[in-house]
Amino acid sequence: MGKKRRPRSIPVVVVAGFLGAGKTTLLNHLLRNNGGTRVGVIVNDFGSVNIDSMMVAGQVDSVMALSNGCMCCAVDVSDMDEMLNRLAHRTAGIDVIVVEASGLAEPRNMVRLVLGSENPYIAYGGLVVMVDGAEFQNCRERHPELDQHIAIADLIVLNKTDRIREDEHDALLSDVRRINPRAAVTSTVRGRVDPGLLFDRALRPEPRPGDQLTFEELLAEADDTCDADSPHVHAMYQSVTFTSESLIHPRRLVSFLEKQPAGIYRIKGYVYFGGQPRPQKYLLQVVGDHIAFHPQRSRAGEVPRTELVAIGTDLDPELIDGLLGGCTESEGEVVSADAMLGVHRYTLVESAAVHP
Numbered sequence: 591m592g593k594k595r596r597p598r599s600i601p602v603v604v605v606a607g608f609l610g611a612g613k614t615t616l617l618n619h620l621l622r623n624n625g626g627t628r629v630g631v632i633v634n635d636f637g638s639v640n641i642d643s644m645m646v647a648g649q650v651d652s653v654m655a656l657s658n659g660c661m662c663c664a665v666d667v668s669d670m671d672e673m674l675n676r677l678a679h680r681t682a683g684i685d686v687i688v689v690e691a692s693g694l695a696e697p698r699n700m701v702r703l704v705l706g707s708e709n710p711y712i713a714y715g716g717l718v719v720m721v722d723g724a725e726f727q728n729c730r731e732r733h734p735e736l737d738q739h740i741a742i743a744d745l746i747v748l749n750k751t752d753r754i755r756e757d758e759h760d761a762l763l764s765d766v767r768r769i770n771p772r773a774a775v776t777s778t779v780r781g782r783v784d785p786g787l788l789f790d791r792a793l794r795p796e797p798r799p800g801d802q803l804t805f806e807e808l809l810a811e812a813d814d815t816c817d818a819d820s821p822h823v824h825a826m827y828q829s830v831t832f833t834s835e836s837l838i839h840p841r842r843l844v845s846f847l848e849k850q851p852a853g854i855y856r857i858k859g860y861v862y863f864g865g866q867p868r869p870q871k872y873l874l875q876v877v878g879d880h881i882a883f884h885p886q887r888s889r890a891g892e893v894p895r896t897e898l899v900a901i902g903t904d905l906d907p908e909l910i911d912g913l914l915g916g917c918t919e920s921e922g923e924v925v926s927a928d929a930m931l932g933v934h935r936y937t938l939v940e941s942a943a944v945h946p
């Protein structure tokens with residue numbers, strides 16, 4: 591009689607963190623440094639164009655995008671379950687699944703979606719919460735509920751420490767430790783964490799007995815709705831998507847970015863400027879006041895299509911669409927050679943390696 595095989599148990603790790611904290615950057619780092627571990631990825635973006643899945647595509651065999659909008663308040667778990675089923679299927683050969691929550695998701699509800707799965711081959715692998723070292727203290731003032739996200743994390747990644755002074759880092763670290771004395775905390779630049787911290791729970795610092803939250807505690811107060819009694823961060827936010835097949839005028843776009851309409855906190859997406867022998871493609875990333883262009887390699891014959899998602903509060907979609915529409919090149923317009931100077935000022939060359 592053949593030996594009975596034990597069912598595989600694929601850990602599912604949820605990565606959460608406020609808008610722009612560096613979740614996709616961390617994911618790309620993990621995918622590049624997976625040491626042979628096959629990682630399946632589920633991304634859930636807030637806007638109607640899933641920029642995050644485009645940013646990890648090409649890094650991984652299995653990337654799946656959860657449908658338009660933040661999933662954390664989905665009433666049933668079927669969408670998530672369907673993706674988990676596909677990734678956990680034997681033929682996919684996946685060793686670990688990472689779920690990147692939208693930057694506005696309630697992590698508790700994302701965890702609930704994973705725990706609610708009926709798939710016998712997966713096991714909840716913990717919650718990683720990323721903190722934007724440069725923006726967190728400001729964000730906390732606007733959204734005190736972000737402390738709750740930290741409070742339930744298993745691993746807290748203090749990211750963007752290159753953008754803060756040592757004393758600011760120390761203050762942040764002690765705040766985070768006070769909010770969650772249980773979790774492991776690691777400080778990073780560009781999400782460069784040891785993948786072993788996420789993929790192999792045994793490598794994590796072991797919580798002391800009685801320190802770890804039980805699933806029941808984790809799920810307590812998990813909310814299916816976004817009503818006024820349980821305001822979720824994303825209930826206040828909206829997104830505006832802009833697409834254009836015309837080339838973008840660099841100087842006009844930079845001027846838009848430097849004087850953004852009120853309410854925008856985050857902009858991300860792909861932009862095409864004119865160039866020879868082919869248009870120049872950039873990934874644009876704006877978090878708060880911080881603007882970054884990341885040069886991209888475009889394929890020969892690639893049709894330029896700018897896609898940007900702006901996320902914020904009290905946005906005026908028509909105004910934003912109109913202003914971005916005004917940043918396109920008009921037909922026959924001659925763009926001077928120095929028009930790219932503004933873009934170059936905000937260009938991160940090394941980032942080409944982060945987001946190819």
Ligand SMILES: Nc1nc2c(ncn2[C@@H]2O[C@H](COP(=O)(O)OP(=O)(O)OP(=O)(O)O)[C@@H](O)[C@H]2O)c(=O)[nH]1
Nearest residue numbers: 608609610611612613614615693750779780875882
């Ligand atoms: N200076 C600096 N920039 C970083 C660091 N990590 C990420 N970034 C930049 O921050 C911006 C946002 O990073 P993402 O990884 O897209 O953030 P995210 O959390 O996935 O964003 P959302 O999905 O919109 O919530 C990008 O321009 C990154 O290159 C870091 O450690 N230092």
